[in-house]
Amino acid sequence: MDADVIIIGGGFGALSTAALLANKDIKVLLLEREQVMGGRAKSIEKEGFVVDNGLHSNRFASAGPAAAVLKNVGQNLEFVTEEDSISYIYHKGKLIKRPSSAQEFMTTELLSQQGREEMLKVLVQLLQENPDEWYSRTLLDFISKFTDNGEAREFFRLIGFFIIAPQIEETSAGEVMYFVQQAQKSPRAIAIPVGGARQIIDKLAAVIERNGEIKKGCRVDQIMVKDGRAVGVRAGRKMFTSNAVVYTPPIQQLFSVIEERHFPPSFVDYARNLIPTSGVSIDFGLRQSVSDLTGSITSVDLMAMGSFPSNSDPSLAPKGKQLSTWFMILPYQKLREKGAARDAFSQLRQLIAEAYPEFFDYVEWERPQVFPILDGVLLRVGQAYPDRHELRSPYVKNLFFAGDTARARGCSGDIAFNTALEASSLILSSSED
Numbered sequence: 001m002d003a004d005v006i007i008i009g010g011g012f013g014a015l016s017t018a019a020l021l022a023n024k025d026i027k028v029l030l031l032e033r034e035q036v037m038g039g040r041a042k043s044i045e046k047e048g049f050v051v052d053n054g055l056h057s058n059r060f061a062s063a064g065p066a067a068a069v070l071k072n073v074g075q076n077l078e079f080v081t082e083e084d085s086i087s088y089i090y091h092k093g094k095l096i097k098r099p100s101s102a103q104e105f106m107t108t109e110l111l112s113q114q115g116r117e118e119m120l121k122v123l124v125q126l127l128q129e130n131p132d133e134w135y136s137r138t139l140l141d142f143i144s145k146f147t148d149n150g151e152a153r154e155f156f157r158l159i160g161f162f163i164i165a166p167q168i169e170e171t172s173a174g175e176v177m178y179f180v181q182q183a184q185k186s187p188r189a190i191a192i193p194v195g196g197a198r199q200i201i202d203k204l205a206a207v208i209e210r211n212g213e214i215k216k217g218c219r220v221d222q223i224m225v226k227d228g229r230a231v232g233v234r235a236g237r238k239m240f241t242s243n244a245v246v247y248t249p250p251i252q253q254l255f256s257v258i259e260e261r262h263f264p265p266s267f268v269d270y271a272r273n274l275i276p277t278s279g280v281s282i283d284f285g286l287r288q289s290v291s292d293l294t295g296s297i298t299s300v301d302l303m304a305m306g307s308f309p310s311n312s313d314p315s316l317a318p319k320g321k322q323l324s325t326w327f328m329i330l331p332y333q334k335l336r337e338k339g340a341a342r343d344a345f346s347q348l349r350q351l352i353a354e355a356y357p358e359f360f361d362y363v364e365w366e367r368p369q370v371f372p373i374l375d376g377v378l379l380r381v382g383q384a385y386p387d388r389h390e391l392r393s394p395y396v397k398n399l400f401f402a403g404d405t406a407r408a409r410g411c412s413g414d415i416a417f418n419t420a421l422e423a424s425s426l427i428l429s430s431s432e433d
Contacts (some may be wrong), residue, residue: 002240003029005353005427006233008220009248011039012413013403015204016069016420017246018212023073024428028212031235033219037205041413043113047365048318052196054281055307056413060182061191065410066200073207077190078199080312088294090355098298122146126180135174135384142173148197158300163331163411164277166303166378172384178409180312191313223258230399244427248403250276250376251389263395274383277375278335280344281327283367289322290359299351299427304328306352326352330353341370375412376405385409391423400427
């Protein structure tokens with residue numbers, strides 16, 4: 001037996017699951033096909049800059065699931081201090097302060113007086129309703145129950161944007177409710193780790209290596225199944241055996257490593273057709289500062305966001321220089337159309353130039369990226385928390401799932417951290433039986 005548990009993948013879900021198990025003296029073997037850990041949240045160094053793979057804020061800061069995972073393995077997640085941070089909405093050519101308190105919601109320039117009143121009426125109800133009763137209905141259904149005000153409806157596209165699901169006509173109302181209610185309870189709705197995602201990746205990897213092994217550049221070709229039970233994996237010519245296997249990449253890719261015949265047609269159809277979030281991003285290395293913004297800028301019109309991470313965390317850029325990252329959400333099917341990514345990059349550049357006319361005069365380098373899978377699941381009706389697959393496979397014994405497509409509360413990377421907390425607990429319980 002090569003390990004008690006083999007974990008496939010190297011993203012937040014894989015690293016968290018492996019660290020939580022290793023911390024409980026379970027011998028783990030983590031297999032990552034890339035040479036850099038982190039999956040879709042990996043971090044690189046470029047000309048003295050530390051650059052995350054897009055924007056990766058942690059929701060709810062010390063009260064969030066990322067901090068909970070690290071706390072469970074004896075680590076502390078350090079966040080950038082942002083007491084004076086201010087974020088803005090770029091709307092119709094104007095930068096407008098993003099409301100973050102009841103008073104600011106009452107006075108925001110984003111809406112007329114009537115629009116503010118109608119929006120607040122809906123927001124109060126969002127805080128009071130039970131998300132479990134609304135996962136199967138759209139955010140537009142919920143809004144329409146209380147108002148038909150067009151301004152208020154458009155405002156909730158912004159709320160949906162924060163869970164990467166701005167289309168209120170399809171976004172699950174329950175998912176938005178859960179986010180809003182958790183944000184109200186937390187000291188900070190969104191926080192940035194010191195050093196970016198690398199802090200999380202490095203701390204989890206260190207815990208894993210105390211009682212396990214990480215193999216980089218090791219692509220898993222097959223999950224081995226014997227008598228209906230996962231017994232290990234094949235990677236090239238090498239076989240690795242274990243008591244359990246945890247699959248953490250997006251579920252859409254599952255059947256590249258295991259035969260469909262082990263699962264019923266309904267599950268195969270579900271896994272193949274789960275819709276992810278998609279988009280494009282551009283990172284910029286700037287030779288001097290062009291903004292003192294410590295928050296973010298969100299364009300409701302374009303469904304895009306940008307920030308200057310090195311303003312909050314100077315360690316991310318060489319002295320006197322500045323790091324800036326921008327991304328834009330595109331529907332999955334739209335992104336697949338010819339020329340869609342090129343057009344999105346053009347729109348994103350135009351937005352930056354409008355907000356900061358001198359921005360491109362100071363660009364030293366840029367890194368445009370296309371993300372067919374940004375988050376593994378779009379939080380729309382039919383793909384919300386209750387609809388996603390279980391963490392323990394009911395079809396293949398000793399096969400478990402973690403990652404941002406599986407069934408756990410939250411959105412984006414929070415799903416991955418929460419699945420790790422729950423999947424590791426299931427594995428520990430099964431090992432005791």
